Amino acid sequence: MKNALEIINLNKTYRNGFEALKNINLEIESGDFFAFLGPNGAGKSTVIGIISSLVTISSGTVKVLGEDITDNPDWAKKNIGIVPQEYNLNQFIPIEETMLNVGGYFGITREVAHSRTYELFNQLGIWEKKDLTPRELSGGMKRRLMIARALIHKPNILILDEPTAGVDTELRLTMWDFFQEINKKGVTIILTTHYLEEAERLCKNLAIIHKGEIIQNSSMTDIYNMKKNKTYLVKSSDRITSDIKLDSFNVNMLDEYTIEITCENRFNISDIINELNKKSISVLNIINKRNQLEELFMELTNTGVSNDS
Amino acid sequence: MTADHIVAFKTIIRKEFLRFARIWIQTILPSVITMFLYITIFGNFIGDKIGSIKEFSYIEYIIPGLIIIPIITNSYMNVVGSFYSGRFQKSTEELLVSPVPNWIILVGYVSGGVLRALIVGFAVYVVTIFFIDIPIHNIPFVLFITVLTAFLFSIAGFINAAYAKSFDDINIVPTFVLNPLTYLGGTFYSIESLPQIWQDVSLFNPIAYIVSVFRYGFLGLEETSIYVSLTIIIVFIIILFKIGLIMLEKGIGIKN
CATH class of the missing domain: 3.30.70.1560 (Alpha-L RNA-binding motif)
Known part of the structure; x- marks a missing residue:
């Protein structure tokens, strides 16, 4: 089976000269629940930005399910769902409309997008809020909306960039169950989080990035044996x-x-x-x-x- | 263009239409009210004192220019406002992480601007015919110029939105470039009536050609060469469209 994600000698230097990534190499197997950890400013969001086409590559290669994202960006985009760290929702339109629009960008008709929205919103407990705009939602509901939005096109890989930040304990547990359920269905999940117990509980493998370099890449079991x-x-x-x-x-x-x-x-x-x-x-x-x-x-x-x- | 692309294109246009339709008091109504005021002032209060220009009453002469002004400003403001607002909220990322080709993103936003311009143009024309019996010399030509003009200024709005770093930046071009060029483009006077030096300067104002060719569509009055005017408009469209595409491909203003 092809790796879900393969990063080869990846470097990123921003226009201001800041070297965010230094020769990153990483492989994530299909079906994995992978923790991508690091302190603030370590380079996690840059890696995620590159995978999702929002940040340009300085040098190196990123492959999604075997395809180079530079040569075949559409393939990567169709196979990846992103839940970004920051809220990036259109604040002025009802949340169901957001789902239908994003579905449309992926070529999904409004009818199909509507039924998927119904299913996802019910699973995440926000169907009753479908006519509200993001401005009218709590932080936790916005997080759930962003998760639903990332799944509208049924991606094979889901990237969660601190998905439970600012979420209360009860909701966090519900979201963990949801993530584990979709992982069992075969969706590869890449999780960045500052809640390390979250990574410990959910993930099978992990990498730690620090100052733009991967300093640890192993299974959770190996981590336990290291101490x-x-x-x-x-x-x-x-x-x-x-x-x-x-x-x-x-x-x-x-x-x-x-x-x-x-x-x-x-x-x-x-x-x-x-x-x-x-x-x-x-x-x-x-x-x-x-x-x-x-x-x-x-x-x-x-x-x-x-x-x- | 695949079936997926068609769905994506329709989605962008629908989103853009709903955006300006939802806030019609801000997007449609002001141009209608402004038109009403222009007709009242220039048609009733001032127009008779000015007299006629080239066998047309003053209000008849300026009506085409008064209609093209909101078409220019609305197409520009629609795209610059919508795309910059998306960048500001980061909701544009929804589009950028999806497999929508760059040219569809550009044409989608531009079509939203054209749609608003057509609606506003029609609305101000309706206001006009309530007060003045103004025949249209060549309806298909007027529609053609309307679409070309709206397309041109929608792309310009898109480029402005991609470069803008603040809400101030999206108002600089309309205030300091578009408005002067529009009002100095022969909307309220015949360029031929200007001293020679200002006639020569006006040759470098692309909006003067648009006003002139639009006036031809309404009144049949050919003040500049139709072919030269059309060529200038189309060349500008091609250049700006290419710039817009390059900006999207390089991620200028939208990628890090």
Whole structure:
């Protein structure tokens, strides 16, 4: 099967001289749910802009399902759906009209576009809003509209550029289910996000871009195996009165009820709970201090991660 | 042109028509009111004092120019407003990420401008015939010139929209270029009545040829060579259309 996306020696230098991409190479298999991560300004949106024909290539090749996007841009455009990071909706026309127009640009008749709009809007819970303009929609509804719009022509590849930014938790979970459902149907999904737990939960493979270069490209499983240590926060139901020492674990008291435990990757949560029970500490709850992807991300990019990450 | 292209082309025209029809108070009505005022002032208050020009009453002489002015400004403003607004909201990206060929994007937007110009032109003509019995010498020719003129200024509007960096930029050309050229293009007077030097200067004003040839269609009065005028209009259309296409292909103003 052909790769959904193949990027070969891709470079981009903007007119102001800023070198946004430095010899990027990347392959994404068809059917993958791929996380494309990086700090702000790393080059993610430039790569997405190039794939979607909104940014010109300085040098290099991008292939969509085996076809060079420079030689055959229509092929790429027909096979890709884009959900951009910024709202790019016509603010003055009803959202159903937006769908029919975009369908029309892809050669879809109004009748067919109408039935697809009905289906997508119902799946995303915005059919009742079809006569409103984007100005009258909440941020979450606009996001859903942009997702529906990207799918009107049934693309094989869906590119999601921070699709859940500014979306409440409940809606985010609903959107995750929606993305997983369409991925199961064979649509390759490329996701950029600042919510690393989102990437960890949804994606099979990932690449991290930093300062215009790919610094990590692997499967999620490999990411988990890369970390030597992990850190948990443990909440006790009883007051912890003295310093605790545990074999094989580093313990740090945070307050009278909370301790931070760092251990090697080979240990699991039940090992920690057993050790604590031996010390007569009953565990109320235990959580990862930081998810593993987040730790790796910070190590690789040497950046702080924003609070929402 | 494939079936997909036809659907895309119809979609752009429909979108453009709905856009200006939805805001008809801003897009259609002002030209109608302006025409009413021109006829009232020049037809009733001033016209009789000026007398006649080349066997036509003053109001009859200026009516073709008064009709072509809104055709020029509306075709220009429709495309510059619509395309720049799309760029400003980034909604043009919907079109740019789709497989619509550049020439269809250009012709689609331009057709929207032509459509508005035709509607406005017809509306102001209807206002005219309420007050003045003005026969049209050659109806097909008038329609032909209307479409050519609207096409030309719609493309110009498109190029302006692609270059514009702010809403100020889309008003600079209409205010400082189009309006002077239009009012100095023989709309309100015969260029032959000017001193020789200003007649020579007027030869470099393309709108003077448009007004003249449009006047011929209405009154049968040939002030400049019809063939020269048509050639100038068509050459301008070809040049500007090519520039518009190159801009789209290179992504000037729309791609990074």
